[in-house]
Amino acid sequence: MKKGFGIITALLILLLVSFLLMLVLKTSSIGLKHSSDTYIKEQAELFMLTTIENAIMSIEGYERNDSSKCLKHIYFKSSDNRFESNTTVLRYYCYDTDKCPNCDIAKKINTDKSQGNIVLYTVVQTTNSLRNGGKKIKITKVTIQKP
Secondary structure, eight states: OHHHHHHHHHEEEEHHHHHHHHHHHHHHHHHHHHHHHHHHHHHHHHHHHHHHHHHHHHHHHOOOOOOTTOOOOEEEOOOOSSSSEEEEEEEEEESGGGGGGOOOTTTESSOOTTTTTTTEEEEEOOOOOOTTTTOOOOOEEEEEEOO
């Protein structure tokens, strides 16, 4: 009877250890997925900040005249093709209309402190790159900037 009891005890201990090992593996796989998702999200947010700055530089360097009107849409793609960004200029705020683009999104304001402010709507999303591991992320941001 002692021999049968020892075998049953050994089997129970083996089952308990295997259950604990499965629990550890499951927890580590959840942690790995969370780390991977966080990394891609942080990279997308950093790319968004970069594209907003590049959009401001594009607007500053854009030659505005009667034929070119104003810059409304700006598109960027990351150098590693993991993300793409679409920035839309929603509004130009102008105190002095001589220094303002001639377009339908320019709005006259009553204070010169906000002369030249713009409202940008930026959308960053992942591409179908293999480096993204099939993860889809889309983040948006509306900002007021002064080029």
